[in-house]
Amino acid sequence: MTKEQLRKSTITILNQMDAAQRKKVEQQLHHQLVTSSIWKNADTIGITISKGFEWDTNKLIKQAWEQGKTVCAPKCVPATKTMDFYAFHTYDQLEVVYYRLLEPDPSKTVYIPPANIDLLVVPGIVFDQKGYRIGFGGGYYDRFLVGFPNFTVSILHSSQLIESIPKNVFDIPVQHLITEAGLLLKKK
Incomplete structure (x- = not known):
């Protein structure tokens, strides 16, 4: 399958999840992330504001604020x-x-330099076992990750994980993958 085919089929799967299942998965993903050492040790967290079929980041943002994180x-x-x-x-x-x-x-x-972001929560649609990802197709994160010195993590449902995805030379893998079952990939 091409990247675009993988992107479309995975978005379809995510959109077909019923509200109760989605809520349960989000609770599991959030729990797995906020109890991880990479979250606990991070003072500054970089994260997108989710929308649509993406896993909710608003609860993570609020929890980070409650814990005194930037x-x-x-x-x-x-x-x-x-x-x-x-x-x-x-x-x-x-x-x-x-x-x-x-x-x-x-x-x-306030602008935050990349080196000051302790943990970057990287969005994506499809991931492989080595941390490579298919995002929304703009390449923004791959450009940003060049030389990014700190920890990266993505949260995903197990249905978003496949064995291998087509890669380009400029693709940069995420160091940590967290599914509803826990931490799957740990690098660095």
Whole structure:
């Protein structure tokens, strides 16, 4: 299968999950992540604001705030397909951008250099056993991860995990994969 076929078939599977099953999986994913040493040891967490079929990150953001962690989210620059992370403390510091995504408003937030992000929660749709991922096709995270010095993790349902995905030379794997069953991949 091509990356696009894998992306579409996995999105279909995720969209077909009923609300009760989805809630249960999200609770398991959140528990597995927040009880992990990579979460516990992180002072600053980089994370996207989820929407649609993505696993809910809002509860993770609120939990991080409750634990006194700094939370930062990406601000994408479509012209260069790059992104910068900005710390935010309330959802009022976010703005609606293209595709109705929520991103930090740079005039209301503080820029966080990549080296200051202890743990980056990387979104994705399909993952393989080595941590390679298929995202939304823009390449933003692969560009950002070049030289990223700290820990990366993705949360995913076991249905999003396959043996191997087609890779490009610029693809960068995620170091840790967490499913509803626990930590699957541990590098670094």
